């Protein structure tokens with residue numbers, strides 16, 4: 001045993017003392033990896049490939065209808081690509097080490113310790129990566145929660161157990177007046193009509209408990225608080241006309257799951273006509289019909305408020321039985 005270990009050490013020392021061939025090989029591998037990543041990045045840029053769509057958005061909801069939603073989506077996709085690039089680099093290095101330094105006898109590989117450049121690299125690199133991700137996250141977040149002094153449309157979102165009221169306002173804050181209103185009932189889903197190409201400010205308030213205003217296509221939700229807290233957010237525009245389901249995203253009681261509404265995005269001209277019709281005393285359904293829109297919600301339907309045998313377990317049912 002003693003003889004063996006004395007055989008090993010000089011060889012290990014000899015190998016570390018002649019870094020020429022190993023260094024060249026390392027540089028070549030590094031160059032190849034760099035070329036590979038550079039080539040892949042160039043290919044993506046040149047082909048204009050939508051990487052997010054190709055990979056199902058990496059789990060992020062697609063089809064956002066606001067510039068803010070697209071920015072959040074882009075941040076997510078870029079973060080995933082960066083994470084994958086780092087992942088492939090690390091996996092590649094692991095596999096390279098596994099193959100390059102696999103056991104070939106009793107000779108020990110080069111024992112690298114106190115390698116300052118290496119330790120500097122693996123301390124600085126993660127800090128740099130996290131700093132870059134933090135920077136872009138802060139930039140996008142600041143942009144998404146930004147509010148302006150003069151939004152084109154201000155709508156007050158009033159949540160209550162278990163429905164919604166949308167008040168179109170002539171200004172901002174609690175001092176402003178409501179000029180038209182949409183109120184949901186157990187029979188009729190409330191439809192929040194809003195225009196494309198205009199900035200919209202949402203001012204939220206609750207009559208009872210905490211709810212949460214959520215339109216999945218806006219990729220954004222914000223809690224609706226009771227009392228004096230008035231949560232506000234803005235979208236710089238809605239980009240696609242259409243009907244989008246809206247939901248309460250905060251567990252607020254028995255019928256929370258049915259607390260739906262519909263966002264109906266129309267052209268600015270039709271929005272002005274809708275608002276004028278409402279101010280003239282038309283119902284929401286009449287005003288929608290007047291601008292050529294479906295009068296009732298297309299994306300969701302009212303829930304059944306009456307309990308029947310089909311939706312309720314009768315007392316005679318055995319414990320734990322489903323209906």
Ligand SMILES: [Cu+2]
Pocket residue numbers: 159210211212248249250251252256259
């Ligand atoms: Cu709710």
